[in-house]
Amino acid sequence: MRVLLVDDHPLFRQALAATVRQIAPEHSIEHYDTLGEARAALGAGEDALVLLDLKLPDSHGISGLLGLKAQAPAATVAIVSASDDHETVQTAQACGASGFISKAVSVEELAAAIETLLAGAEWFTETGPDHGRAPLTTAQARIVEGVHRGLMNKQIAYEMGISEATVKYHLTGIFRKMGVQTRAQLLTLARD
Template sequence: MARIIIADDHPLFRVALCQAVLKVWPQAELVETETVAGANVAAKAGPADLLLLDLHMEDSDGLTALLDLRHEFPALPVVVVSASEDSRVVSACQSLGASGFIPKSADLDVMREALAQIRDGDVWFNIEATESEEDTALFDKLASLTPAQRRILNLVSQGMLNKQIAYQMEISEATVKAHITAIFRKLGVVNRTQAVLVAKQLDIGLPEVKSA
């Protein structure tokens, strides 16, 4: 029996996703959550066949959640379900390893078609992706960061000092410095300002327009 994780903070939209999933996997076990943390717990709880992921929830705001989940569960297909239909967001999701991108404006039949194609081992991106060579290189660099490095980069983006980051993450200040050095090297930057500008590319097209 298939096990499908649905991570979206809109109860009504989760209902729509459940309906679409059950048309493709009639006997599926559905695991619903409204946070990225919940999706992580569900994925660790047992083998899953698919994760449907909203990019903008209470504990996420951008592509970082996709990066972290792909890193933590590389064999788990992740399909982004988003209200943003920006072609760069679609391209970024494709570059960062998503198996598909389903816009929230899609009707039930389109969702079913997308899920059936992904079930059969294919990918599904029906919005034309536009990504320059520069974008491709950028997302490759961001994808090379470890989850800890992405968390530190996020805290740097919030203006935290090394001492504050060390306290927040319960690691030594020397470890923070080592991570930041590695971050600069991987991103090809020389200071915090440049690193923050690169990090902001993970939020392209976001936050999403929430439906009622």
């Protein structure tokens, strides 16, 4: 399995790589400074583990996760971030992340998280009570990614091969799941 480390801080990437090598030396480890580099290297049907920072030079917030999941739905994407408040963790989970690791965790917890993710299970740093936000479906994640790119409903429908009415139906469900009422609020949540 390939492990893609996507973080613009070289020292943190090195620490992640050392932890992965210690747990699973047989895995291929790749380092990327930007989301664009990682997306270019990741195949659509590829079974890879991506450890993704939320703040990159070319991506800020959950939009990077949405783009990766839309491009490579088979990939396991876990967020590794210093922005580890409860809302951010829950939003990442709702948007399809398989895990969330706080950059403030101990080396032991980091190792446990990576080992769990490599085994195919989810790992979420405990940040407080679970408010039960339901995860987005693959179609909903693709629609949010389209909204983030500035596409109109008609354009999203064309790209996905569905009707504009279906896009509107999904947007209603997305608004409910994400606790927003408008497209602008959804964009703000995705960017934050």
